Amino acid sequence: MSTAQATKNCITLKGSAQIIVEYLKYGINSILFQRGIYPAENFDNTQQYGLTILMSKDPKITTFLQNVLKQTEEWLSKNMINKISMVITNAHTKEVLECWDFKMQAELGDGDSDGKDPSKQTSSKQLSRIQNEIRDVMRQISATVSYLPLLDCICTFDVMIHTLQNTEIPAQWDETGAVFIQNAQAVQLRSFSTGLHKVDTVVNYKMSS
Amino acid sequence: MSQFNFVSDLQNALIMDGETRGPAPRWKKKLEASLNGSVNTTRSVLSVSYNTSFSGVQAPTKTPGKSSDAKTKKNATTPTKTPGGGDRFIPNRAATNFELAHFLVNKDSGDKSDEDQEQQPTSSNENNVQASAHKGERQKLIAEVAQVGESSKSGRILCYQNKAPAAPESHTNPLKVVYSLKTPISTKSGSRYIPTTSERILDAPDFINDYYLNLMDWSGDNIVAVALGNCVYLWNAASGNIEQLTEYEEGDYACALSWIQEGQILAIGNSSGAVELWDCSKVKRLRVMDGHSARVGSLAWNSYLVSSGSRDGTIIHHDVRSREHKIGSLNGHAQEVCGLKWSTDFKYLASGGNDNLVNVWSLAGNGVGTATDPLHKFNEHQAAVRALAWCPWQPNTLASGGGTADRCIKFWNVCNGSLIKSVDSKSQVCSLLFSRHYKELISAHGFANNQLTIWKYPSMVKQADLTGHTSRVLQMAMSPDGSTVISAGADETLRLWNCFAPDPMAAKKVSNVNSNAKKSVFRQSIR
Numbered sequence: 001m002s003t004a005q006a007t008k009n010c011i012t013l014k015g016s017a018q019i020i021v022e023y024l025k026y027g028i029n030s031i032l033f034q035r036g037i038y039p040a041e042n043f044d045n046t047q048q049y050g051l052t053i054l055m056s057k058d059p060k061i062t063t064f065l066q067n068v069l070k071q072t073e074e075w076l077s078k079n080m081i082n083k084i085s086m087v088i089t090n091a092h093t094k095e096v097l098e099c100w101d102f103k104m105q106a107e108l109g110d111g112d113s114d115g116k117d118p119s120k121q122t123s124s125k126q127l128s129r130i131q132n133e134i135r136d137v138m139r140q141i142s143a144t145v146s147y148l149p150l151l152d153c154i155c156t157f158d159v160m161i162h163t164l165q166n167t168e169i170p171a172q173w174d175e176t177g178a179v180f181i182q183n184a185q186a187v188q189l190r191s192f193s194t195g196l197h198k199v200d201t202v203v204n205y206k207m208s209s
Numbered sequence: 210m211s212q213f214n215f216v217s218d219l220q221n222a223l224i225m226d227g228e229t230r231g232p233a234p235r236w237k238k239k240l241e242a243s244l245n246g247s248v249n250t251t252r253s254v255l256s257v258s259y260n261t262s263f264s265g266v267q268a269p270t271k272t273p274g275k276s277s278d279a280k281t282k283k284n285a286t287t288p289t290k291t292p293g294g295g296d297r298f299i300p301n302r303a304a305t306n307f308e309l310a311h312f313l314v315n316k317d318s319g320d321k322s323d324e325d326q327e328q329q330p331t332s333s334n335e336n337n338v339q340a341s342a343h344k345g346e347r348q349k350l351i352a353e354v355a356q357v358g359e360s361s362k363s364g365r366i367l368c369y370q371n372k373a374p375a376a377p378e379s380h381t382n383p384l385k386v387v388y389s390l391k392t393p394i395s396t397k398s399g400s401r402y403i404p405t406t407s408e409r410i411l412d413a414p415d416f417i418n419d420y421y422l423n424l425m426d427w428s429g430d431n432i433v434a435v436a437l438g439n440c441v442y443l444w445n446a447a448s449g450n451i452e453q454l455t456e457y458e459e460g461d462y463a464c465a466l467s468w469i470q471e472g473q474i475l476a477i478g479n480s481s482g483a484v485e486l487w488d489c490s491k492v493k494r495l496r497v498m499d500g501h502s503a504r505v506g507s508l509a510w511n512s513y514l515v516s517s518g519s520r521d522g523t524i525i526h527h528d529v530r531s532r533e534h535k536i537g538s539l540n541g542h543a544q545e546v547c548g549l550k551w552s553t554d555f556k557y558l559a560s561g562g563n564d565n566l567v568n569v570w571s572l573a574g575n576g577v578g579t580a581t582d583p584l585h586k587f588n589e590h591q592a593a594v595r596a597l598a599w600c601p602w603q604p605n606t607l608a609s610g611g612g613t614a615d616r617c618i619k620f621w622n623v624c625n626g627s628l629i630k631s632v633d634s635k636s637q638v639c640s641l642l643f644s645r646h647y648k649e650l651i652s653a654h655g656f657a658n659n660q661l662t663i664w665k666y667p668s669m670v671k672q673a674d675l676t677g678h679t680s681r682v683l684q685m686a687m688s689p690d691g692s693t694v695i696s697a698g699a700d701e702t703l704r705l706w707n708c709f710a711p712d713p714m715a716a717k718k719v720s721n722v723n724s725n726a727k728k729s730v731f732r733q734s735i736r
Contacts, residue, residue: 154376172371
């Protein structure tokens with residue numbers, strides 16, 4: 001009984017990675033919809049974080065995200081990721097138009113582990129509190145429409161994972177260069193934290209001259 | 210700034226080192242100085258000279274013995290792997306600050322791959338110079354953008370090989386309507402004549418352009434109350450007289466105005482969080498009811514009850530008759546409450562907030578106020594909800610309109626909480642009103658056309674667009690006879706639209722029926 005209570009509000013590194021990957025899934029889909037990158041009829045309503053979030057139902061997009069996020073979760077649970085970038089490019093000219101950065105910062109947590117083994121760190125932060133924080137970020141994402149420039153071309157997107165130097169490249173993955181946006185402007189949105197990871201969301205976009 | 214530092218650094222380096230060796234090694238010495246001289250001098254062979262003449266510099270900088278086979282191989286393949294068109298980059302020479310970029314890259318990151326690239330035996334070709342310079346600039350920009358020294362955190366950037374597909378070629382961004390000035394207005398001629406120009410324009414200087422306030426209302430006594438700056442004015446629509454009701458002190462202002470159903474009494478929500486009651490026939494303040502910690506941006510009357518929604522996210526029911534006026538507080542919104550309406554049968558209260566929620570509260574069991582938990586929480590809007598209207602002929606139907614990020618008018622059945630219909634209006638929805646004479650609805654919009662749109666309900670076929678405002682239309686109110694709509698725009702004008710004037714033929718018929726009924730006392734008593 002006592003052990004059950006002790007583990008009640010306990011988020012492990014793995015759980016924290018799960019929460020973040022879930023946020024990424026909803027966040028990226030919301031961006032795809034809100035920025036009008038894909039046709040609106042290819043999206044379905046889903047309820048999450050007390051919000052209506054529109055999720056792509058294009059099988060190619062969903063499988064792409066599934067594959068990327070699965071690997072992301074694995075790396076996140078080992079604290080190997082610095083940053084995840086969602087890059088929106090012009091499909092014809094390949095010009096980078098917008099870049100959404102999700103910066104990951106490892107935090108120590110507040111569990112009573114000895115602090116030596118990072119995989120045993122825990123956080124006692126309430127899931128509902130984390131989800132409320134995520135909800136605020138999601139709201140801000142949908143509010144960005146009011147200041148981001150129009151993406152008036154056929155676009156595509158990619159997800160780039162900024163990992164540690166010693167990360168092995170799994171099958172079907174490639175190493176790539178950083179992207180940059182000319183005449184860029186950055187806006188930092190709210191942050192949220194699971195207690196083990198702090199996630200900052202930043203949108204970089206091309207200023208229209 | 211960094212450019213100047215760089216130049217002065219350079220000069221220092223040159224002065225300290227007395228040797229004279231011609232132009233080529235200048236960068237070398239510079240590098241040694243900056244890297245404490247510990248670095249292999251052949252390191253940045255490809256670095257660009259300050260006069261940007263490529264061919265001149267590169268000749269002496271080759272180190273063919275340096276790179277192993279493996280290295281060369283790797284370098285050769287690296288650029289081709291770059292997705293997002295890295296290999297198809299077309300450099301803009303004019304915008305590329307070659308020497309600075311290169312210097313910065315070498316100085317603070319010691320980027321291995323860059324270095325490797327430079328050490329390629331074939332490095333004298335110009336492409337490589339451009340590539341490395343381009344890369345340098347890229348990193349600098351990214352570091353700048355990210356506002357952290359991320360270039361120092363050497364790491365890998367990985368991406369999945371099977372990319373997501375591009376949008377279909379036929380796709381056009383639906384957001385275009387939000388940006389485009391040329392959104393077409395279709396003036397579909399309806400079944401009746403609607404004048405599309407305003408009947409009258411009133412000047413409204415200092416009308417506050419704030420989406421979250423409700424600064425105008427039209428009373429049953431035919432008086433329009435409007436807040437301009439920190440004053441509240443009454444305009445008698447019958448006589449045209451203007452009267453100043455009150456003036457707030459500098460910094461304070463009225464945030465919401467609402468007339469009691471019967472007229473005479475005006476409730477004002479102010480910026481300090483209090484709700485004031487004014488008797489407008491005597492121009493006298495009757496009472497002040499506090500309870501909110503932030504400005505009160507929305508008000509709604511239900512006979513002796515006035516409900517107030519505030520920036521602090523709460524809604525309070527005030528019983529204006531009793532000393533303990535606060536009879537209920539609703540905590541259903543996380544952010545500012547900007548829309549508040551009692552249903553036409555007063556069984557439900559609808560509230561809309563900056564948290565994109567529409568809450569519907571049902572009447573409390575004792576008939577006073579509402580239950581403290583919302584009956585329905587509609588979160589389908591993607592932006593703040595300010596426009597709310599209840600259908601007069603279907604008391605269970607609520608219409609709500611979202612802000613810029615949403616642009617939808619949605620209809621809800623509050624009995625079962627279902628979404629009846631959603632229509633994309635292609636512009637921010639600031640206000641909604643149902644007509645009492647026609648099965649129609651009028652919506653007020655912002656960018657791009659700042660128009661009022663009349664829709665047929667429930668088909669939602671556009672009947673007419675009423676244009677004239679030069680900035681977004683913030684508020685609408687209907688005359689007591691239901692024939693005229695007044696709109697307040699951020700262009701500081703109030704415009705009167707005679708858009709719901711009853712059909713003279715139909716009106717005649719109704720009056721005939723009425724007069725017939727009045728004649729026959731017998732028929733009246735049977736009813």
